[in-house]
Amino acid sequence: xxxxxxxxxxxxxxxxPKLLVAYFLPFLAIGGFLALGFANNLPDxxxxxxxxxxxxxxxxxxxxxxxxxxxxxxxxxVGAILSANTLALEAERGTLRxxxxxxxxxxxxxxxxxxxxxxxxxLMALASMLLVGVALYLLSEASAAAIGGGIFALxxxxxxxAVFVSIVAAGLGTALAVLTQNRLRxxxxxxxxxxxxxxxxxxxxxxGPSYEEYYLYIVDVSYHFGHAFVLAxxxxxxxxTPETQASLAIWTGVYDPKRPLVDPLLGGMPTSLDPVGxxxxxxxxxxxxxxxxxxxxxxxxxxEHMDVS
Amino acid sequence: xxxxxxxxKRYGELTAVDSVDLTVERGxxxxxxxxxGAGKSTTMQMLVGxxxxxxxxxxxxxxxxxSLAASELxxxxxxxxxxxxxxxxxxxxxxxxxxxxxxxxxxxxxxxLLERFDLTDAARQPIxxxxxxxxxxxxxxxxxxxEPELLILDEPTATLDPEGRAAVIDSLEAMTDEGxxxxxxxxxxxxxxxxxxxxxILVDGKVATSGPVGQIQDRVAADTYRVDSTDNDRLxxxxxxxxxxxxxxxxxxxxxxxxxxxxxxxxxxxxxTMADAGITMQSLEQxxxxxxxxxxxxDEAEAEPASADAEVEG
Numbered sequence: 001x002x003x004x005x006x007x008x009x010x011x012x013x014x015x016x017p018k019l020l021v022a023y024f025l026p027f028l029a030i031g032g033f034l035a036l037g038f039a040n041n042l043p044d045x046x047x048x049x050x051x052x053x054x055x056x057x058x059x060x061x062x063x064x065x066x067x068x069x070x071x072x073x074x075x076x077x078v079g080a081i082l083s084a085n086t087l088a089l090e091a092e093r094g095t096l097r098x099x100x101x102x103x104x105x106x107x108x109x110x111x112x113x114x115x116x117x118x119x120x121x122x123l124m125a126l127a128s129m130l131l132v133g134v135a136l137y138l139l140s141e142a143s144a145a146a147i148g149g150g151i152f153a154l155x156x157x158x159x160x161x162a163v164f165v166s167i168v169a170a171g172l173g174t175a176l177a178v179l180t181q182n183r184l185r186x187x188x189x190x191x192x193x194x195x196x197x198x199x200x201x202x203x204x205x206x207x208g209p210s211y212e213e214y215y216l217y218i219v220d221v222s223y224h225f226g227h228a229f230v231l232a233x234x235x236x237x238x239x240x241t242p243e244t245q246a247s248l249a250i251w252t253g254v255y256d257p258k259r260p261l262v263d264p265l266l267g268g269m270p271t272s273l274d275p276v277g278x279x280x281x282x283x284x285x286x287x288x289x290x291x292x293x294x295x296x297x298x299x300x301x302x303x304e305h306m307d308v309s
Numbered sequence: 310x311x312x313x314x315x316x317x318k319r320y321g322e323l324t325a326v327d328s329v330d331l332t333v334e335r336g337x338x339x340x341x342x343x344x345x346g347a348g349k350s351t352t353m354q355m356l357v358g359x360x361x362x363x364x365x366x367x368x369x370x371x372x373x374x375x376s377l378a379a380s381e382l383x384x385x386x387x388x389x390x391x392x393x394x395x396x397x398x399x400x401x402x403x404x405x406x407x408x409x410x411x412x413x414x415x416x417x418x419x420x421x422l423l424e425r426f427d428l429t430d431a432a433r434q435p436i437x438x439x440x441x442x443x444x445x446x447x448x449x450x451x452x453x454x455x456e457p458e459l460l461i462l463d464e465p466t467a468t469l470d471p472e473g474r475a476a477v478i479d480s481l482e483a484m485t486d487e488g489x490x491x492x493x494x495x496x497x498x499x500x501x502x503x504x505x506x507x508x509x510i511l512v513d514g515k516v517a518t519s520g521p522v523g524q525i526q527d528r529v530a531a532d533t534y535r536v537d538s539t540d541n542d543r544l545x546x547x548x549x550x551x552x553x554x555x556x557x558x559x560x561x562x563x564x565x566x567x568x569x570x571x572x573x574x575x576x577x578x579x580x581x582t583m584a585d586a587g588i589t590m591q592s593l594e595q596x597x598x599x600x601x602x603x604x605x606x607x608d609e610a611e612a613e614p615a616s617a618d619a620e621v622e623g
Binding site: 002005006009013016093094095097098099100101102103104105305307308309 | 350351354357358359360361377380381383384385387389390391392393395404405407408409410448451455
């Protein structure tokens with residue numbers, strides 16, 4: 001079984017300092033900018049509020065920030081970059097030829113590579129979500145005691161979501177790497193997913209009825225990932241309050257933001273927002289998983305049968 | 310050790326390897342010779358299992374080429390060695406050993422090979438800093454790391470300076486002493502001649518000839534002469550029409566390569582013809598060796614379509 005050997009080698013390649021700097025510099029620049037924007041929506045005197053309220057405000061803000069930049073888009077970009085630096089790079093520089101001349105099963109190479117992308121993506125996700133969390137805390141001027149309930153409480157759910165995003169990114173990236181055997185094409189192909197993730201935010205917001213009329217939600221990447229985000233947090237028991245749902249509505253498209261949190265006629269406690277309900281949340285999750293595993297299956301089949309000359 | 314039957318590879322309309330039947334016995338050092346683009350590398354890649362044949366089959370030690378069992382028997386060094394350049398030579402060999410499924414003292418084996426190829430001092434250096442010769446030797450070392458029974462070496466001396474070539478050839482000669490089966494391609498035939506037992510000459514994807522080196526030299530080139538004179542152009546025209554001459558071609562240096570119909574009386578006949586024409590001979594040599602055999606076969610391959618056309622037109 002050579003999977004661990006391929007896994008360790010690939011994981012070590014990812015630890016290349018140049019690659020990490022190339023990723024974290026733009027990530028931190030954009031993450032800092034976004035954290036500043038999100039923090040501006042928090043009250044100026046947040047530190048003067050009761051601790052529970054500070055935690056709730058940070059939680060709502062960090063949930064949206066995590067979905068967008070803590071895990072979602074960066075992890076999809078990471079998946080594309082890492083995939084381009086595995087099998088596609090090996091094919092380009094000719095080392096794949098030597099590797100496959102050894103008595104190694106081809107599927108072991110693909111599985112070892114896929115698992116390395118998955119594992120390293122999770123590590124990057126953890127670092128990314130913590131860095132964004134720290135940036136939000138520093139810029140919000142909330143008290144340190146609010147970090148636990150406001151930021152760390154979301155980490156388990158975010159990690160589950162990160163596993164899901166990584167599977168999708170690694171599945172797509174591996175398939176592209178095997179298909180193109182070219183670094184640039186693999187990276188560009190992989191970046192399509194985060195671009196769509198971002199692009200559907202304005203399309204949803206500005207598209208009006210045509211979004212629903214033309215069934216654009218079927219290809220709305222952030223909507224389906226939004227479902228996955230909600231399900232991930234529900235799975236670890238950190239379900240969302242109506243305020244958090246409201247905060248997530250614009251970013252995920254999962255909740256209908258039109259209805260006010262508190263009925264002005266009835267008053268009282270806010271109630272949960274209605275899901276927009278184009279597609280059942282589980283269907284989004286299963287759909288993305290089926291596509292990802294289908295792509296991974298394609299990569300396995302194609303790699304098994306392709307010529308390496 | 311190697312057996313191919315009707316081995317064929319097509320890329321769309323192009324037939325890169327055409328119905329190659331090949332047998333290499335265990336323990337043989339087999340040269341695989343042909344001009345660039347003849348299909349040598351593609352054939353080797355099919356034997357290693359990197360490329361799947363369009364038709365036909367190949368076995369290595371009785372196992373289908375490309376199977377895990379066949380790969381365990383093979384060590385392969387490609388024409389253009391490629392490495393993980395940030396790795397050290399030692400780490401690279403250990404990694405290659407692990408991918409080959411070795412257990413036990415892999416590092417010991419790697420160090421042994423580094424010593425054998427005179428790379429011990431560079432063991433801890435990143436491969437990116439290796440010279441061309443060092444990289445070639447490391448490529449040979451990685452091919453041998455898992456102690457294969459068969460080495461498939463694609464142009465192992467290509468792009469090397471004379472010193473590097475000599476070092477690689479020394480290594481190959483040492484392998485022959487160990488009873489290893491080696492299948493080696495090259496277009497520098499004089500080098501191969503020093504240590505191969507058998508040879509296959511591939512032209513345009515087809516086997517032109519195959520067999521023991523001596524037999525091929527005798528069969529193909531024994532009666533070929535290299536003639537240089539004061540007027541090679543006119544001499545070529547005269548000899549092309551001469552009954553005693555089967556074929557005349559130009560060598561790279563401008564001299565003539567002449568295959569007579571009757572080798573015994575040729576030199577006398579040539580001298581008389583040249584004297585009659587007033588042409589002075591500058592040199593006359595009888596050719597031999599694999600290089601000449603190879604050139605003869607190439608000439609024949611090139612002449613074949615022309616002859617066929619002539620026959621049709623005639």
